Amino acid sequence: MPVASGGRSRRVVVCDGVRAVFARRADGRWCLANGGELSVLEGLGGPPEPISRLRGMGAALEAGVAGPGDIAELGRCLKSVASSTDVFEARVPPHLAAAVTVACSSRGHHKAAEWLCWVLSSRLEENLSADARVGSGWLGWEINSGLLPRRAWWNGCGWLEGLDGEFWEKLAHHSDYRVPLAAEASDPNTPPARLNELASTPSLEVIDLVCSHPRTPAGALKFLCQSARQNRTAWRVAQNASADASVLRWLSTSPHRGVLEAEDLRLLWLLAVNPNTPRDALGRLSRCDDSSVLSWVAYHPSAGRRTLERLARNRRWEVRRPIAWNPSAPGRLIARLAADKHRKVRSAVAERRSLPEEVLEELAADRSLEVRAAAAANPELCERLVRQLAQDPHPRVRAAVARRPDAPPDVLAVLAEDADPGVREALGGNPSASPEAVACLAEDPVLGVRRAVCQRPEVPEDTIRQFARADDDWLRWGAAANTSTPPDVLEALVGDSDGQVRDAAARNPSIDEAVLERLAAHRDKYIRHSVVENPSVPDRLLEQLARDDCAVVFSAAAYTLAERRARNPARTPAEKAAA
Structure with a gap:
């Protein structure tokens, strides 16, 4: 160390x-x-x-x-x-992702090369079928392995394209042959002819990128599947959201079976998820016996009427339910599913928009509380049915009504006094709840109800001060995040024993500028980072924090300054000084 x-x-x-x-x-x-x-x-x-x-x-x-x-x-x-077995298991926090990547570009270690290949794969992530991404780092994982790569913490890898030309020059001349090839194969602008050449490389990392590239020709994708020694190559092609329908159709039929296992359920699942899979291929997939594959076929917008009708007769409710969520499912089939014997299927229908009023009325009177709760949450429910469900005997249904922003004010007023705390807690998160109801809920004897309203600006000042002195961390955090919290209370909360409370107070736009100035020199880098994220922080403090010693602070400050200058490019020196 x-x-x-x-x-x-x-x-x-x-x-x-x-x-x-x-x-x-x-x-x-x-x-x-x-x-x-x-x-x-x-x-x-x-x-x-x-x-x-x-x-x-x-x-x-x-x-x-x-x-x-x-x-x-x-x-x-x-x-x-x-020292990692797989590089995506390495412990790298978001604010040092760029630093580790630049450091690896200067190292010849084989793990550094693997890290660079894995990070470069993020450039093609948008071209993967969205529902086929297990975590954000797809290069080294196996589907359904249960591993969630740490790149999921990074909120995307846009910083990668912001690295300077020297970094890309280092990649082009890296000592490990995989790195310059991966840099080419991950570039969205690489021409199809060059991708054809890269398809013959022996590196699995580069092959992964070629298989996932939006401009790889259909012939190259078929060649890669035919010449592959592992199913992984076919999986990558099946994930490619830009793959030609002819390639996906070919993968769903028999010619590739000499190379791949006869029952490759992962491949079938990826084909069912890919938005470009054609209707006839989905029809073939619907004859599979695996529930997860059939469920995705049932949800696929390109699935044909005959395919959906076949799946609607399946004995497993897990297969029938996704049909109710399919925007292409015919109305006659949806009406039939509204009377399905399983409550999970009926509740899925109750969530669907554009249902006929008579179908919604039947579901609102269903014997299952799960179905009635789903109907109560349907945004197209008429006022008559909203009022009916607000009087439902089960609190879960009434709570669903309490969450509706369009519920009549008199209904919400009644629910604010409901005997069940779960209903009152649901109302606490409703933006349409009246200030009187919020003030009443803020004094509720049940902690969960008070937690639900502690961030709302309608909470009276005296109650906010009580929250700031509470033993419960959540209530103090709510007071710290509440924009109606008085500045003197926020000043006290920045010294709280809980780190999340301190961070919330430092981010609060109502905090005094003098306190922000003091926090900008705090020894804790995460407090300084919270100052950067405060929308009221003046430019002069951002300029000071842009020279900070820690990347988590100076990178965020530089980004925020650039955003502000892009929004207000014509500010005068006097205006900048005032800011």
């Missing part, structure tokens, strides 16, 4: 016995100051892994995607990548 020490312009890091010095340059960027010393040590047979790791850290600092405050954590992330 790297150990860092030093001042504001120089940091000394010792990593597995190897010493590195990082220094601040005249332009404010940090760099590795003793690279020559490390080269000599490497030439004398020094440990290659820590030397490579320190060089990668220097590259990330020099590129401006990490700061000196990130050195220790960045070193742990690089070690996690190098």
